[in-house]
Amino acid sequence: MQLTLRVWRQPSPQVKGKMANYHLTDVSEDMSFLEMLDVLNEQLILDGEDPIAFDHDCREGICGSCGLMINGIAHGPEQTTTCQLHMRSFSDGDTIDIEPWRSGGFPVVKDLVVDRSAFDRIISAGGFISAPTGTAPDAHATPVPKVDADAAFDAATCIGCGACVAACPNGSAMLFTAAKVTHLGLLPQGQPERDSRVVKMVAQQDAEDFGGCTNIGECSAVCPKGISMETISRLNHDLLGALRANAVPAS
Amino acid sequence: MALELFLEGDPIADTKAPTDVPIGERWSERKFRGKLVNPANRRKMTIIVVGTGLAGGAAAATLAEAGYKVKSFWFQDSPRRAHSIAAQGGINAAKNYRNDGDSVHRLFYDTVKGGDFRSREDNVHRLAEISTQIIDQCVAQGVPFAREYGGLLDNRSFGGAQVSRTFYARGQTGQQLLIGAYQAFERQVAAGNIETHSRTEMLDLVVVDGKARGIVVRDLVTGEVTTHVADVVVLGTGGYSNVYYLSTNAKGSNTTAIWRAHKRGAYFANPCYTQIHPTCIPVSGDYQSKLTLMSESLRNDGRVWVPKERGDSRPPQDIPEDERDYYLERKYPAFGNLVPRDIASRQAKNVCDEGRGVGPGGLGVYLDFAEAIQRLGRKAVEAKYGNLFDMYARITGEDPYSAPMRIYPAVHYTMGGLWVDYDLQSTIPGLFVIGEANFSDHGANRLGASALMQGLSDGYFVLPNTITDYLSAGPFEKVPADHPAIVEAEAGVKAQVEKFLSINGTRTVASFHRELGRLVWDYCGMERTAEGLRKALDRIPELRKEFWTNVKVAGDAHTFNQNLEHAARVADFIELAELMCIDALHREESCGGHFRAESQTPEGEALRNDEEFAYVAAWGWTPEGEPPVLHREALEYEYVHLAQRSYK
Structure with a gap:
């Protein structure tokens, strides 16, 4: 198939970006979206132009590196990661708009690459269970009901790609934070730090340039792992409980 | 043969495992004999850890918890992205929760046998011992392993074992284990014990007075080249499957960190031991950028078959039961579809070579779930x-x-890597190598669900206990920023960057990478012959020359430039490919994933030659045009008797 691509080009954070047009022929429907960009980049390099920068690594939907706004939808028309999107989802003659994630919390590095280190800082604030190496009891010491383990797993599948933030009209990171609060809060091992965890993580999220959550649900609709909005309810529930219990973050 | 191929160097041996006590006591004895560092002194010492996968992430977190100052480096945008995250099936541990006869000794035995008797017994036994602690540790961190209705952990079986000892988290075990390590890591970042360097790639090792003292890195966003010094350097930078261009590894996975350490004096062991995973999605076109694995766990319920008749083009549903050949079940009735990976891969190649392959180009076999669904x-x-x-x-x-x-089948894992002793220290004092980046535990073939086990064993439990013996002599004298070793290494890195950008040839980096990959796959892939390897060894130096005179690298040195990153990695892959082929050519036997067509049993199984080849081949680097130097580490089998592997 033949395609027209309109791609966001921005050489560096300091320089204003703009959309640039490219035409691509001989695109196979079995190509992944990123392979299509690889082909374009090979042409650009041979033509002496700067190839388009985009983050990617595992290309099997699990590392969370890739993420593009495709025709205004985070990760494009299928509910999956950009690397798992294939060109059979498009038609001959299509014009496709490709942009980076856009949020105050994710400054552009170059072209389609953004800085998502705010996510690491949210985890660093409290998204863990304190269990230094060597301190663990036998794995069977504490049985975990299967329903809790399964629900914790569902939340734990978050890949940290940032599509939730990109899709949110407020640029909120609430689904990301809520997924971790839910994962750890459902497990018996996560109980001792449950109150302080939610308070600290939400505080860090607010300290980054993310917007507030108004329960719109775009986040969950584009999430490649289908993280549910229920996690946000759980976060709000835990946060309220923690604040009532005066679980103020230790500074 | 081979005189012109390599030079014979001095033999090499591990001196750290206390072989004067029985194997089951060696690990605790080593921990007892090794010197310690007291908590007050730990704060004075800096440890560089490169890579944030299961090995690097776990090591950085654990060393920081112990009180050392850790500096962590990774090339991706977050420490959670390392390729360990893509491991699907599970992690082995000798818990014997199934009461099916498992034990530390059985896991040890299975792993030595699975590795086709080309691994070091001491290391493998330690791995089996530690396996149970890993599961405890991960559960305590909140890793959501699969559970049964009673709330206890579930297990499944994997290739090369007759017990169910694999713990798993649906098809995302690597992800969950890595997130566990990442969270422990981030906790230490918050505590101020880990200094982080995101999007930063190691491009050289700084060796001062014979000791590893730092690394030269390039900031991938600004292009700035700087040096970081420390008391000790740890590499957890993964494997080199991407030398084949198409592999199941992430696109960024590379050999650069270990290859450059090799060029500074670290021996590279068994580079030709690569694992071809039998269950990947077949290639669909020339534009293909990577291959995707389908977890080995699928072979628990999926049945592998091809049509009995060659060239049978009927859709699979139309081929009646008695016209199908379930060749693994037929040839290996005891293990059936769960034979080890090297065997499953080679048998798939054999049936395709016979013309019975399915799908485009006849390069595929069926993995059928109809019976399981029923x-x-x-x-x-x-x-x-x-x-x-x-x-x-x-x-x-x-x-x-x-x-x-x-x-x-597709390339999936590399058992080879930098040579390390029992303490995981390379031949450069002060350089430790962990996880897939070292060669230590899997011999000539890795069993399924053992990579996660080894990564976490090295990172959480082995390295933090062995590194103290080296550090007890520290902190070492400060290395000034203008030290000649630093000046020389930085200048070398900068010169290479400039060189790439100045060639301005006519071929892209990717086109060289694809050609190299095809060459290595054809001649140093699932089946190797002396003739093919010699062809590859003729072609690789030509390709290297062409690369350095005709590659076209876009952009400049001072901005985010992914093409430049790729160029440096491909330059190293070309050099590594040559060493892989030399290693494969010199090893005139078949073992595990290394199948030399000249050395097979009448049934077509790998035929080892223990008389001549029961050793680790540890290669010393020499400059271009000079043959590498082979150092042999003899392998001795005290506890598992050398035998022809049989899975029938």
């Missing part, structure tokens, strides 16, 4: 393998619930 019901199959089936459907556009999957 026996267990679609829902149960969905619960076990749903995410894998979805992934298959998305990539191929076919529905694996109604037609069998098509699979074909």
Whole structure:
């Protein structure tokens, strides 16, 4: 198939970006979206132009590196990661708009690459269970009901790609934070730090340039792992409980 | 033969494992004999850890918890992205929760045998011992392993074992284990014990007075080249499967960190030991950028077959039962579809070579779930393998619930890596190597669900206990920023960057990488012959020369430039490929994943030659044009008797 691509080009954070047009022929429907960009980049390099920068690594939907706004939808028309999107989802003659994630919390590095280190800082604030190496009891010491383990797993599948933030009209990171609060809060091992965890993580999220959550649900609709909005309810529930219990973050 | 290929160097041996006590006591004895560092002194010492996968992430977190100052480096945008995250099936541990006869000794035995008797007994035994602690540690961190209704952990079986000892988290075990390590890591970042360097790539090792004292890195966003010094350097930078261009590894996975350490004096062991995973989605076109694995766990319920007749082009559903050849079940009745990976891969190649392969180009075999769906019901199959089936459907556009999957082997893991002793220290004092980046535990073939085990064993439990013996002599004298070793290494890195940008030839980096990959796959892949390897060894130096005179690298040195990153990695892959082929050519036997067509049993199985080749080949680097130097580490089998592997 033949395609027209309109791609966001921005050489560096300091320089204003703009959309640039490219035409691509001989695109196979079995190509992944990123392979299509690889082909374009090979042409650009041979033509002496700067190839388009985009983050990617595992290309099997699990590392969370890739993420593009495709025709205004985070990760494009299928509910999956950009690397798992294939060109059979498009038609001959299509014009496709490709942009980076856009949020105050994710400054552009170059072209389609953004800085998502705010996510690491949210985890660093409290998204863990304190269990230094060597301190663990036998794995069977504490049985975990299967329903809790399964629900914790569902939340734990978050890949940290940032599509939730990109899709949110407020640029909120609430689904990301809520997924971790839910994962750890459902497990018996996560109980001792449950109150302080939610308070600290939400505080860090607010300290980054993310917007507030108004329960719109775009986040969950584009999430490649289908993280549910229920996690946000759980976060709000835990946060309220923690604040009532005066679980103020230790500074 | 081979005189012109390599030079014979001095033999090499591990001196750290206390072989004067029985094997089951060696690890605790080593910990007792090794010197310690008291908590007040730990604060004075800096440890560089490169890589944030299971090995690097776990090591950085654990060393920081112990009180050392850790500096961590990774090339991706977050420490959570390392390729360990993509491991699907599970992690082995000798818990014997199934009461099916498992034990530390059995896991040890299975791993030595699975590695086709080319690994070091001491290391493997330690790995088996530590396996149980890993599961405890991960559960305490909140890793959501699969559980049964009673709330206890579930297990499944994997290739090369007759017990169920594999712990798993649906098809995303690597992800969950890595997130556990990442969270422990981030906790230490918050505590101020880990200094982080994101999007930063190690491009050289700084060696001062014979000791590893730092690394030269390039900031991938600004292009700035700087040096970081420390008391000790740890590499957890993964494997080199991407030398084949198409592999199941992430696109960024590379050999650069270990290759450059090799060029500074670290021996590279068994580079030709690569693992070809039998269950990957077949290639669909020239534009293909990577291959996708379908977890080995699928072989628990999927049945592998091809048509009995060659060239049978009927759709699989139309081929009656008695015209199908379930060749693994037929040839290996005891293990059936769960034979080790090297055997499953080679048998797939054999049936395709016979003209019985399926799908485009005849490069595929069926992995059929019809029987499992009938026996267990679609829902149960969905619960076990749903995410894998979805992934298959998305990539191929076919529905694996109604037609069998098509699979074909692909490069997946490299057992070779930098040589390390029992303490995981390389031949450069002060340089430790962990996880897939070292060569230590898997011999000539890695069993399924053992990579996660080794990564975490090295990172959480081995390295933090062995590194103290080295550090007890520290902190070492400060290395000034203008030290000649630093000046020279930085200048070398900068010169290479400039060189790439100045060639301005006519071929892209990717085109060289693809050509190299094809060459290595054809001649140093699933089956190797002296003739083919010699062809590759003729061609690789030509390709290297062409690369350095005709590559075209876009952009400049001072901005985010992914093309430049790729160029440096491919330059190193070309050099590594040559050493792999030399190693494969010199090893005139078949063992595990290294199958020399000249050395097979009448049934076509790998035929080892223990008389001549029961050793680790540790290669010393020499400059271009000079043959590398071979150092042999003799392998002795005290506890597992050398035998021809049999899975029949």
